[in-house]
Amino acid sequence: MLKIKDLYASVEGMEILKGINLEVKPGEVHAIMGPNGSGKSTLANVLAGKEDYEITNGEVVFEGEDLLEKSPEERAKEGIFLSFQYPVEIPGVPMVNFLKTSVNEHRKHKGLKELTAGEFLKLMREKMDLVDMHTKLTNRMVNEGFSGGEKKKNEIFQMALLEPKLAILDETDSGLDIDALKTVANGVNALKSPERSTIVVTHYQRLLDYIVPDFVHILYQGKIVKTAGKELAFQLEEKGYDWIKSENGN
Amino acid sequence: MEEQDKILNDVTQGEYKYGFVTDIETDIIDKGLNEDVIRLISAKKEEPEFMLNFRLEAYRKWLKMKMPNWAYLKVPPIDFQAISYYAAPKKGPKYESLDEVDPELLDTFNKLGIPLEEQKHLAGVAVDAVIDSVSVKTTFKDTLAEKGIIFCSFSEAVKDHPDLVKKYLGQAVPVADNYFAALNSAVFSDGSFCYIPKGVRCPMELSTYFRINAANTGQFERTLIVADDDSYVSYLEGCTAPMRDENQLHAAVVEIIALDRAEVKYSTVQNWYPGDKNGKGGIYNFVTKRGVCRGVSSKISWTQVETGSAITWKYPSCILMGDNSIGEFNSVAVTNNHQQADTGSKMIHIGRNTKSTIVSKGISAGKSENSYRGLVKVMPKATNSRNFSQCDSLLLNDTCGAHTFPYIEVGNKSSVVEHEATTSKIGEDQIFYCNQRGIDTETAIGMIVNGYAKEVLNKLPMEFAVEAQKLLQISLEGSVG
Numbered sequence: 001m002l003k004i005k006d007l008y009a010s011v012e013g014m015e016i017l018k019g020i021n022l023e024v025k026p027g028e029v030h031a032i033m034g035p036n037g038s039g040k041s042t043l044a045n046v047l048a049g050k051e052d053y054e055i056t057n058g059e060v061v062f063e064g065e066d067l068l069e070k071s072p073e074e075r076a077k078e079g080i081f082l083s084f085q086y087p088v089e090i091p092g093v094p095m096v097n098f099l100k101t102s103v104n105e106h107r108k109h110k111g112l113k114e115l116t117a118g119e120f121l122k123l124m125r126e127k128m129d130l131v132d133m134h135t136k137l138t139n140r141m142v143n144e145g146f147s148g149g150e151k152k153k154n155e156i157f158q159m160a161l162l163e164p165k166l167a168i169l170d171e172t173d174s175g176l177d178i179d180a181l182k183t184v185a186n187g188v189n190a191l192k193s194p195e196r197s198t199i200v201v202t203h204y205q206r207l208l209d210y211i212v213p214d215f216v217h218i219l220y221q222g223k224i225v226k227t228a229g230k231e232l233a234f235q236l237e238e239k240g241y242d243w244i245k246s247e248n249g250n
Numbered sequence: 251m252e253e254q255d256k257i258l259n260d261v262t263q264g265e266y267k268y269g270f271v272t273d274i275e276t277d278i279i280d281k282g283l284n285e286d287v288i289r290l291i292s293a294k295k296e297e298p299e300f301m302l303n304f305r306l307e308a309y310r311k312w313l314k315m316k317m318p319n320w321a322y323l324k325v326p327p328i329d330f331q332a333i334s335y336y337a338a339p340k341k342g343p344k345y346e347s348l349d350e351v352d353p354e355l356l357d358t359f360n361k362l363g364i365p366l367e368e369q370k371h372l373a374g375v376a377v378d379a380v381i382d383s384v385s386v387k388t389t390f391k392d393t394l395a396e397k398g399i400i401f402c403s404f405s406e407a408v409k410d411h412p413d414l415v416k417k418y419l420g421q422a423v424p425v426a427d428n429y430f431a432a433l434n435s436a437v438f439s440d441g442s443f444c445y446i447p448k449g450v451r452c453p454m455e456l457s458t459y460f461r462i463n464a465a466n467t468g469q470f471e472r473t474l475i476v477a478d479d480d481s482y483v484s485y486l487e488g489c490t491a492p493m494r495d496e497n498q499l500h501a502a503v504v505e506i507i508a509l510d511r512a513e514v515k516y517s518t519v520q521n522w523y524p525g526d527k528n529g530k531g532g533i534y535n536f537v538t539k540r541g542v543c544r545g546v547s548s549k550i551s552w553t554q555v556e557t558g559s560a561i562t563w564k565y566p567s568c569i570l571m572g573d574n575s576i577g578e579f580n581s582v583a584v585t586n587n588h589q590q591a592d593t594g595s596k597m598i599h600i601g602r603n604t605k606s607t608i609v610s611k612g613i614s615a616g617k618s619e620n621s622y623r624g625l626v627k628v629m630p631k632a633t634n635s636r637n638f639s640q641c642d643s644l645l646l647n648d649t650c651g652a653h654t655f656p657y658i659e660v661g662n663k664s665s666v667v668e669h670e671a672t673t674s675k676i677g678e679d680q681i682f683y684c685n686q687r688g689i690d691t692e693t694a695i696g697m698i699v700n701g702y703a704k705e706v707l708n709k710l711p712m713e714f715a716v717e718a719q720k721l722l723q724i725s726l727e728g729s730v731g
Contacts, residue, residue: 048686051678072685082686088679092701098687101697105688141701158687 001026001197002047002067002166007058009046016042018222020058024166027194031208031233032201034219035241040201041085043219044170047199048082049075063165077109079165083155083172090142095154098142099124103161127160131187149180156187167191168199173207185210205237220244279336285309288436291336295405300416304425308435311426318429321563321592322621322653325534328499335437335470393453399483400445401456404472407443414445418476422505422540422569430501430536430563434470438503441472446481446512455711457486471502477512479545484515486714498523500559501536510545510572515553517710519718521725522558527616529588532560539566543575543601551578552595553709555718557725560589565623567596570604570632577606582703582718584725585618585650594624594641594655599632599665608639611703614650615726621653626669630661637666643673644702646695646726696723 002024009017016039024030034040046053047060049072060067067075090098103123104114115123124138131153143151152172159167169188173181188198188211200211208216208230216232217224220241225248226232236243279290288309292302317325394401400411407415425435446452477483487504500522506514516539525532535558541550552566562585568577579595597606606626614620626637643652654671676698684694700707700719707715 048682050682071690072682073688073690076686076688084683084686088677088683090680090683090698090701092704093697098684098697101689101693102684102687105690105693109688162687 001063003061005059007060008056009042009053010056011042011053016222017046020224022217022224024197024199026197028215029198029200029211029213031213031216032199032219033203033216033233033236036203038219039222040219041170044082044168044201047168048072048080077106081159081162081164081167083159083167083169085171085174087143087151087155089144091144093142095138095140095142099158099161102158106162123161127157130160130190131156132183133157148175149177152176152180152184156184160187160191165195166197166199168201170201171203173202173204181207182210205233208233218244220248279334281334282331283333283335283437287335291437291439294336297408298412301408304419305436308425308432312429312432312436315426315429315432321623322619323561323563323590323592325561328534333499336439397450397453398447399450399452400443402443404441404443404474411445414476415443415474418474418507421507422542423503423538428538431503431538434472434501434503434538438470438472444475444483444485446477446483448478449480451481452483455484455486457488469498469500473504475506475514477508477514479510479512482513484517484711486517486711488519488714488717499534504539506541506550508541508543508545508548508550511547512545513549514541515551517714518554519714519721520554520556520558521721524558524587524589525560527587529560533558534561535559535564537564539564540569541567542569542571543577544571546572547574548572549576551580553580553706555710555721556581556583556591556593557721562591562593564593565596567598568606569598569600570606571600573601574603575601576604579608580706580709581609582611582613582706582722583620584613584722585615585620586725587616587618589618592621592623594622596625597637599628599635602631602633604632604635606637609706610641611706612643612652613646613699613703614643614652615646617649619651619653621655623655625657626667628660628662628665628667633662633664635665637668639669641671644699645673645675692727695726699726
């Protein structure tokens with residue numbers, strides 16, 4: 001599904017990713033962990049196509065095609081979904097309009113008929129239960145006045161609506177209390193399928209109690225320095241990141 | 251970052267979609283302005299003597315006046331002698347059915363997306379279509395006549411209702427109010443007149459489409475709306491103009507008089523040709539719009555969506571004379587490429603317990619300059635008066651400018667005046683968020699801008715609001731993308 005080969009990326013002349021290699025197969029859940037500033041969010045943003053980053057080397061192949069060639073909206077429509085660490089507010093734009101536009105852009109791309117307002121509302125109601133989303137939220141403007149937890153729920157709700165092939169969850173656990181964390185994780189788990197892959201970017205191990213990864217990668221100074229099964233997350237929890245730092249010469 | 255700017259440029263540099271010229275035979279008088287020209291205009295229109303005197307008084311005062319230069323605008327010199335002050339379609343001005351109307355004219359309306367056929371069927375909209383100075387087609391007149399409502403071209407009003415015209419003309423905008431109003435008073439060609447009798451609620455939205463067409467013809471429209479005691483009317487004005495290389499001067503005057511407990515809503519969508527992306531061509535729009543809430547508890551509200559014109563100089567205002575009267579101004583002004591806009595409102599509180607609200611949303615892109623200029627003046631006797639002003643500016647890039655010039659004068663201690671202002675730049679994060687949900691940048695900007703302007707768009711009548719939303723998006727095409 002996704003193959004990253006020797007990927008280098010920099011922002012404003014500063015190199016952040018220094019040779020990332022990663023392969024994600026359909027249905028797999030990969031966790032990317034690492035200390036602050038190791039490049040986790042950069043990797044997520046580069047995959048989604050944020051323009052602030054310059055790709056200096058390497059390639060990313062998604063579903064057999066060169067991903068880096070494509071615009072962010074093309075990537076989205078072909079099945080890459082990024083759950084933002086800090087979802088932005090868009091004042092004056094109702095959630096419902098935003099979501100309907102989004103869903104219909106995806107449908108047009110797939111050659112499907114656009115949904116009418118009525119059909120869309122029906123679809124929305126079906127997906128709302130999944131993350132315990134309330135109409136009081138969907139009736140508001142995009143993310144406006146949402147609490148931290150509501151914003152994250154809203155991201156997973158959008159993921160449920162768009163049914164991506166690859167979901168990238170960027171620090172979805174940050175700022176969540178344990179109940180919100182469970183709700184969000186339940187949503188993600190409910191969307192699990194043999195075709196859908198997930199990359200979970202996180203600093204802490206606790207999210208992985210609920211979203212169980214097949215692989216855990218440790219990103220440090222722009223490189224993946226360790227890859228193992230889910231037990232690696234527990235090791236990290238015990239030893240902290242200093243262990244990685246000292247192993248890698250710091 | 252760079253990619254973002256490129257996209258912004260692309261969207262803001264979209265070509266004007268209504269740029270075409272209708273080839274209709276016109277009767278144009280020689281260029282130039284002097285007393286003889288004014289007498290000729292008045293004679294061609296077969297006006298009574300009071301109108302000629304009104305024009306001559308205005309002209310003589312205008313001669314002694316100077317172009318205002320206090321606005322934040324760079325206005326190239328205008329040669330008033332190089333303008334022809336009268337143009338009328340040669341073919342007969344009155345038609346009984348659409349079959350008699352010049353097919354080219356109908357085609358023009360079709361290109362604008364407002365075919366008369368459809369307009370006729372559009373429930374609740376009467377259209378007084380003004381093309382180049384003379385009213386060509388008036389519909390729904392009979393329905394209105396039953397209620398005693400007068401809605402006709404200004405020329406007709408002068409002929410058929412001279413007493414009303416004489417009584418109210420110049421009452422909101424005196425002949426020598428300002429340079430451009432004086433010029434308009436001297437040479438205005440035609441426009442609309444509307445009178446709502448006592449106690450009548452106008453059953454439909456009244457609407458006028460203006461259009462500049464003949465080359466080198468200054469367009470001087472005059473509109474007068476009088477709402478008698480306890481009456482109500484909602485009036486729509488929309489305009490688009492064909493693409494032209496020469497700059498065209500447009501100096502309209504709109505006067506509104508609201509008597510006791512009368513309410514007038516005046517909505518404008520302005521889309522004159524803004525010039526090309528290099529700032530060549532475009533309409534110079536110097537407009538004087540003013541309403542007088544003369545009666546107690548009367549209300550006048552201005553709502554405008556301004557996307558066109560190379561230069562906009564426009565301050566729709568309310569003079570709140572009657573006790574408990576209310577004035578409102580809601581505005582969205584978009585400038586792109588090399589457009590310049592200096593627009594805002596004046597709220598003059600004279601009566602007691604008067605209230606006014608100003609909501610101004612500026613959107614700047616390209617290399618444009620967009621200024622809000624507003625005066626809130628509370629006279630000493632206007633006790634317990636209130637004003638709330640909110641002026642927001644949204645910038646789409648780093649090359650455009652947004653400015654706010656509020657003037658506040660409060661003459662008593664029981665009144666409250668509030669002013670809020672914000673400036674923000676369209677967020678790249680907002681655009682990326684939309685992109686990541688599969689929404690392209692152009693659509694995203696349309697969505698964000700419409701969200702930003704929503705408060706004002708919501709004040710527009712339904713059919714206008716839809717048009718205005720599309721217009722916002724079209725105006726910003728190529729500025730982000």
